[in-house]
Amino acid sequence: MGALQKDRRLLALWFPRLPTDRLKRHRTKTLNAPPLVVAEKVKGALRLCAVDEAASQLRLHVGQPLANARAMVPALEVVPASPHADAVLLSQMAEWCDRFTPVVALDAPDGLILDIAGAAHLFGDERALLDKIRKALKARGLNVQAAIAGSALAAHALARYRDGMIVAERAERDAVSPLPIEALQLDPVTTHAFRRAGLKTIGQVASRKRSEIVSRFGAATHARIDEALGQREMPISPRLPEPDYWTAKSFAEPVATQEVIQNALREIGAELCALMVQEGSGARRLEASFFRADGALRRIVVEAGAPVRDAAMIERLFRERLASLADPLDPGFGFDLIRLAALRVERMQVEAVPLDQAVRAAAEIDFLTDRLAARFGRERVLRIYPHETHVPEEAWVLLPAQQVYETKTQWRNIRAKVEAPRRPLRLLARPESVAIEHEPLRLQWRKAWRGLTLWEGPERIAMEWWRLEGSKIPRDYYRAEDEAGHRYWLYCELAQPAQWFMHGVFA
Template sequence: MMAGSGRRRLLALWFPFLPAERLRRHEGAARPFVIAAKERNVLRIFALGRAAARLGLQEGQPLANARAMVPGLEVIPANPHADALMLERLAGWCGRFTPLVSLDRPYGLILDITGASHLFGGEKAMMRKASEGLQVRGFSAQAAIAGTAMAARALARHRTGLITPEGSEAEAVSPLPIDALQLDAVTTHAFRRAGLKTIGQSAGRKRSELMARFGASTLAVIDEALGKSVSPTSPLPPPPEFWRARHFAEPVATLEVIRAALAALSAELAAVMEREGVGARALDAAFFRADGALRRIAIETGAPVRAVAVIDRLFREKLASLADPLDPGFGFDVIRLAAIHVEAMPVEAVSLDSAAQEEQDIAFLIDRLAARFGRARVQRFHPRETHVPERAWVMKPAQEDVEASPWRGIRGTGEPPRRPLRLFERPEPVEVESPPLRLSWRKVTRCLIQWEGPERIAMEWWRKKEEPRDYYRAEDEEGRRYWLYCEAARQPPQWFLHGLFA
């Protein structure tokens, strides 16, 4: 399924009592309370619960006046940061309906349900299911559906439950008060002073007059509310390019069923990617639990893939290696698989070249290891353009695309190795005596019977504190071979052991 096909449809959710319900999900008959914050050195009501609203208290009202109206009123300090985190958690829960969920701060969400409502029996059934699900979790939500975000959010606040047919946004929002546009207080007051109390009255004035008095940004808001223009939304997290979802009438909890669902989704997603000529570089599996919890599992690949067997095997590796096992709780009612990053992958003929097959097998092995142990823990060596031995290579994730020059050979055919297989992280100081040549390393003295060098390696000119090195290859009487260097510029000369040959 590709999001964004056809005419846009957006579902707006507004939580009028979010701060209060975050603290007390099921207020019931509890005594009224308000949430207060200091504004211009005056304590005012920041938010209130349903019981306090029924008593006539209002947001922005001075706390002293509220206490005079309701003696013994309970007051709780405001915590906007906690409210924002709760809104993000609610956005994660709403991801079961569509992956395109945007924050409409401070207490709203915008869901792009284009092409997704049929999975829930239509827009009306989808909106009802979202509202009822949030109500069960203790959150009161007002909802509306329209073709633009501004129209949907205005209707959610003032005509909850309304679903506007395509192209009828102007008719639906015209009777709404100008407050529904959520403009700043100064602009809203200016509209009222001009006698423009509803959106329809404002839209009936000349555009040149509105532009001159209120500016282009306000005119753009009015146009969007009337359905004349569309502004983009910013989903959180970024929307996937391709996705498939499976909804269960009864929540599933067994690992076998979960694996089977992932395999089926992999096949559906692979078919879509094949039609589009792309392959996935990163995949995300989202598991929506019946109690509202959300768990995500992501895998990455070193090259674009769309083979069902490969995707299924990588997710099995990931599930088997989770330090925190996938806890189904009361079961998952939705499982969604998304390709969050894709690249072009044209159809190619099957190669009979054994070298190409080996490269594919190695790439698959790297992907499996990365899925099990983590991308950062599976690395490979890459050459760097420097002749300094300890800086001639760098370790990077094996799945990462790195444009690097190939390793350059420094010995001819039949010659012994000129560089050791084992290079020390830091050269170790040693003592060299001559004649006869003796090497003292780690409190052990060895007699050297063969000696070759020097090979001078100068340090980079911008590293002024480092001296040039004279390297030697040496072998002791037991056949052990060493890679030594001397810093002759120092007085007395200092010797170091930098590596060991096999």
Template sequence: MEGKRRIVALWLPHWPIERLGRDLERQARPLRVPEKPRVLARPGPGGMRITARNRLAQAAGIHPGQLVSDATALCPGLELHAADSEGDRKGLDRLASWCGRYTPWTTADPDGIGEEPDGILLDITGCDHLFGGEMALIAELRRRLQGFGLTARAAVSSTTGAAWALARFGERPLLVLPAGEEADALRSLPVAALRLDDAAVNGLIRLGLKKAGDLYGKPRAPITARFGPGVARRLDEALGFEPEPISPDLPHVPYRASLAFSEGLTRSAHIEEALKRIAADLCEVLERERQGARRLELQLFRVDGEVTRMQAGTGIASHDASHLSRLFREKLAQIGDDFDTGFGIEAITLACLAVDPLRPEQETLDNERTRAQDLEQFVDRLSNRLGAGRVMRLEPRASHIPERAVAAVPALRGITPAMRGWTAHAKEHMASVLGGSLPRPLRLLSSPEPVDVIAEVPEGPPRVFRWRRIAHQIARAEGPERIAPEWWREGKHRTRDYYRVEDVEGRRFWLYRDGLYHRDNEGPRWYLHGVFE
């Protein structure tokens, strides 16, 4: 039986209609929209039918499933709006994201009483002490939701099923159920509290099984044969005999730090100061665990329930609080006056979405390590300011073809194992130069450009070549450096003979002849591949 996990089931009984009223309030600011009998409707059998109602419409005798024509006859001043199922789902997802200020494990509850989801599940295991206990946590949660104009009920239990049932069918709007008391708490609740569909509920009631406790100890084979395995499974989940984890669609967060404020922050300077503090708290944990952040997410929780997210990354693992906080400060500065704090920021969270282990390194006497860190931090700032795909670094590839010997990759990808081979790559290149091979230019064209060449002999070096309508008379030439094609690549790839040439004006170029006269059916062609500085 589950005893360690603690689940909060939050129920919003009037969610669709109260979400609409909340949106109308925002549109009419600073004026307050007066409360009216309000309903939502969508096409159904026989015409438009009511899907949701507010309290005034309920008092007028309007109920879900009723025809709009009958509802307007009962209440002539009824305010009618079209139901928006997709908007309700997205709004509930945003509200579940806002609940992340209490625990990272939050998700919209897929099991609503009606056709649409109307609740949120929170796994508060190990989090309640940060808010003064479980009752204090759900009391604060309900108070804030009421401030948003939403009606809310909440229950805490060791199982999701028990919390769901008590939030919707319990006598009290706020309830904390001690671990191990799920069976007693569910005994007197209707079978609908087990999250069964209408067909199963009606069938069980016809058999005289009206309460959840009526199912205790009953043979399961006849019930399963008649209603399927869902009844027994839901009962086991509610009692804790079958696990039911909460699995929000969120990335793994190995490290996370949060900071809440008694009053909402509205000034950028105050938000930046809070960012420094929370970054220092997070980096203290990272340093103790010998980990470094690679990708981070900053969440700003507004007083009105909106959540602003920002992400930043680093090229190499870092637990430098000043550097990490500066990355987000620059993002806030880029937004400038367009950054909307609403009525203030009441809490912020800084989470590490990806970390790498850090090995202790000894700094050299000439401070070389510090200069390398400064360069990496500069690259991080540029990448986060301009975009991860706009700041690149070169990564070596196992190829002798010059245009395939390196590849441009985002700088925030970090130092890959291939990049650690640059030293060996440079040594190999120098060995080839000392062994008689020709040095290559540092500057290559984006793609080799064809040139017209005149040579004294077919296999000899060029004497004159024309590039971009300008003729160059060759004074000196070195070569060839032969590069054979890679046999495993498909397509037409021919042997290249590279020459280093210098014209009469002292300009130096890197040319190659693509193909051999005595091997290839098509005649060789000449290309200019690079220019020496």
């Protein structure tokens, strides 16, 4: 349920009065309010770019000079255009529409395109989905028109000229042929040329030979006609990356209890895993989206170190993530839809059930790593990798444990089995200055003197002057043990005068 389909079904939304609706949404409705229009400067003259319903009933229209509009309706409220504010509202509506499908594209300046393939059945059918969206948007104070077709341009055109129309699959030609040529939204010069030639509808233009259209208006114009007729597919540009797989669960009544939310995640997680099993894939990055009844949206993301398609494991990762949120998941008046999407997937090889205890232990460690990363964050769970250098403090790097890195250098043993360690278990974050006295042999570190009983060295290490930015002075390293049995790793910088530092402590 909810997997992305190849057959496209696109729902176009058009907000014909977006600027005036934006202004009126937060106003208190009053009787005898003056008609509202929005004006912008076009070629040095102020013209109407949006009119509300009251102004439209008084025969005011978009493109009309403001002076003429004032002459017709003296009591007129005029507000300057704000394209930025309109774009912000359109983006907010796009995010709100994300509850119906994860593939939502802006159709600027006043429309949206939703790819509803595989999503309509979650709300009944395409008609139920279209009516639900229009009703909800109108309740939010927005005038909206909508249509569904198999191509973006066909849906775009029908939303503006055939509000509420749903085109059957591969029936776009019959649906758009009666529409005026303006529905193609070609440049004004091309539209005027078609009308002068007597071609006033899309069907009349489509009846002409391809060679005539291409030679006179170019291949791009003919391609646009083909797209409107459903004979050519043009991609849309979603606001967010399309998930590879997704599933969702809607609720007749909003839910708010933790138990119901966890059960829903487990249920849609099983459906998502079934989809990935069919394709031989596993998820590396998953996103759960929680849609509140009041329109608020919360997204929670978890990652896995290896491809995963076990529903119980996925539910456990999200449980860890939800438990660690600094800003807890607030259900408010309840969630009416929860969606789970696989944002990044990888192919999974078919593997036999591991019987080797070491293999099973490695898998458990990987799962533990994923749980810790979900709780504390990916950048806080690190793994040590070797680094190709002989400088002690540069011989290893810390990288996120969930990501597997291929390194040319491998860990190697530098001592025999019966030999004492040559490197300390713990290196200090920064070498600390110490003092050495030879008669008697003793060490001053952190304001305390320690008598030394064993002393071994030197081991000379030259600094990599061509790479390091810090000190490039060669070092002589020594291993020492004090009277209490504590063992230290010291070095002397071969400079004038010589300086001694504590670099590490043996276990």
